[in-house]
Amino acid sequence: DGGITQSPKYLFRKEGQNVTLSCEQNLNHDAMYWYRQDPGQGLRLIYYSQIVNDFQKGDIAEGYSVSREKKESFPLTVTSAQKNPTAFYLCASSAKKNTEAFFGQGTRLTVV
Amino acid sequence: GESVGLHLPTLSVQEGDNSIINCAYSNSASDYFIWYKQESGKGPQFIIDIRSNMDKRQGQRVTVLLNKTVKHLSLQIAATQPGDSAVYFCAENSGGTSYGKLTFGQGTILTVHP
Numbered sequence: 001d002g003g004i005t006q007s008p009k010y011l012f013r014k015e016g017q018n019v020t021l022s023c024e025q026n027l028n029h030d031a032m033y034w035y036r037q038d039p040g041q042g043l044r045l046i047y048y049s050q051i052v053n054d055f056q057k058g059d060i061a062e063g064y065s066v067s068r069e070k071k072e073s074f075p076l077t078v079t080s081a082q083k084n085p086t087a088f089y090l091c092a093s094s095a096k097k098n099t100e101a102f103f104g105q106g107t108r109l110t111v112v
Numbered sequence: 113g114e115s116v117g118l119h120l121p122t123l124s125v126q127e128g129d130n131s132i133i134n135c136a137y138s139n140s141a142s143d144y145f146i147w148y149k150q151e152s153g154k155g156p157q158f159i160i161d162i163r164s165n166m167d168k169r170q171g172q173r174v175t176v177l178l179n180k181t182v183k184h185l186s187l188q189i190a191a192t193q194p195g196d197s198a199v200y201f202c203a204e205n206s207g208g209t210s211y212g213k214l215t216f217g218q219g220t221i222l223t224v225h226p
Contacts, residue, residue: 033214040120042201042216043156058213090155092214098144098163098205101214103155
């Protein structure tokens with residue numbers, strides 16, 4: 001089945017550690033996105049990529065990094081510089097402008 | 113600034129009633145709008161979309177209305193069912209870029225009572 005796969009579903013991070021969240025899509029979409037969702041709030045854009053080997057900062061990029069070496073993959077690294085990383089992270093992709101973004105099922109990151 | 117502990121608007125309806133969820137958007141240059149449904153612990157699911165050259169679009173049991181004059185979007189759900197209980201988000205895609213970024217609204221919690 002076509003879709004977006006995020007892994008892992010749950011992730012625990014110790015203080016000071018970097019962690020990488022995986023996002024893979026087999027929809028042949030050019031654009032991919034990472035959003036953060038905090039409890040009781042909407043989604044905020046972290047990074048987005050319109051094409052392989054190119055990406056742009058979203059509204060809350062500080063403390064995060066991404067890469068886009070392959071069309072299918074857009075991993076997100078939460079670095080130790082992110083002071084409040086506990087959140088629900090959602091990856092999405094879209095085919096072109098003014099079409100809907102398809103979302104993965106999310107990764108819940110908790111700092112322990 | 114960031115709001116911590118923000119409470120989402122809520123809407124409670126009886127099964128079989130019609131529901132109307134409202135959304136105000138901010139960017140007059142936005143040319144594409146989407147409604148998403150999000151169930152607890154899951155990613156958002158696409159419900160319906162509308163382009164700025166339209167003011168109404170209908171799907172199965174859902175209708176989206178767009179009022180560009182007052183920058184307002186609404187989602188109407190007919191004959192609401194318990195399975196419709198979820199958080200509903202509107203999203204806008206501002207124009208001018210090859211792939212616009214989606215900006216999400218705050219969300220509304222819909223609870224349907226049997």
